[in-house]
Amino acid sequence: MDEFRLTEHKLFDREREIADSLPAIFAILQTRGFNLHRTFTNLDLNHLNTIFVSVGFPKRDPEKIKIALQHTDSLLWIEYTKTQKPVAFARATGDGVFNAIIWDVVVDPSFQGIGLGKALMERLVEELVVEKGIWNIGLYAEGRVVGFYRDLGFAADPDGIRGMVYSSKQKKT
Numbered sequence: 001m002d003e004f005r006l007t008e009h010k011l012f013d014r015e016r017e018i019a020d021s022l023p024a025i026f027a028i029l030q031t032r033g034f035n036l037h038r039t040f041t042n043l044d045l046n047h048l049n050t051i052f053v054s055v056g057f058p059k060r061d062p063e064k065i066k067i068a069l070q071h072t073d074s075l076l077w078i079e080y081t082k083t084q085k086p087v088a089f090a091r092a093t094g095d096g097v098f099n100a101i102i103w104d105v106v107v108d109p110s111f112q113g114i115g116l117g118k119a120l121m122e123r124l125v126e127e128l129v130v131e132k133g134i135w136n137i138g139l140y141a142e143g144r145v146v147g148f149y150r151d152l153g154f155a156a157d158p159d160g161i162r163g164m165v166y167s168s169k170q171k172k173t
């Protein structure tokens, strides 16, 4: 029991540490021509769709993407100011108090490997945990990115609990 509390306390310290470091990280990104946005106003959905397709996600109807974003509780994207286009994106849906699920984490291939994905994910987790008090955050990870999420504190099958999915055969874009 004591050990459990200690772990929980340590976890919170880690999140606080990340939260404290984020303003400096985004200040540096700003000097490099990147801006963080928290709403989808000014987000070019067609360009976002192009990025989704370029990393292997299915191409989706922009009107449906808009509806999905209208029903999204937390949304972050990074704009490259030179082109005013999105280069990184992530969003989370949920019940607002207990649970959230992260979707559509993507970085434009031309901008991968320079810290944008990590900065965006840390900012999203900080918003969910520190700002909204949500402790249970899930996501679906393709095998090739499991290491990326593990380094951010996500665990596969925590305590042996397996995620299960019902995926309709009638799935449409």
Ligand SMILES: CC(C)(COP(=O)(O)OP(=O)(O)OC[C@H]1O[C@@H](n2cnc3c(N)ncnc32)[C@H](O)[C@@H]1OP(=O)(O)O)[C@@H](O)C(=O)NCCC(=O)NCCS
Pocket (backbone or CB within 6 Å): 055, 105, 106, 107, 108, 111, 112, 113, 114, 115, 116, 117, 118, 119, 140, 141, 142, 144, 145, 146, 147, 148, 149, 151
């Ligand atoms: C996965 C993705 C979001 C990472 O974004 P990124 O901006 O390229 O990653 P970063 O530059 O922020 O990397 C942060 C750290 O994660 C590591 N990392 C990046 N991609 C990784 C991967 N696929 N597996 C393991 N580690 C990875 C980096 O080496 C870096 O490590 P460091 O902090 O020790 O230097 C991006 O590569 C992407 O959009 N991939 C295609 C779409 C996708 O698969 N999305 C996930 C859907 S499940």
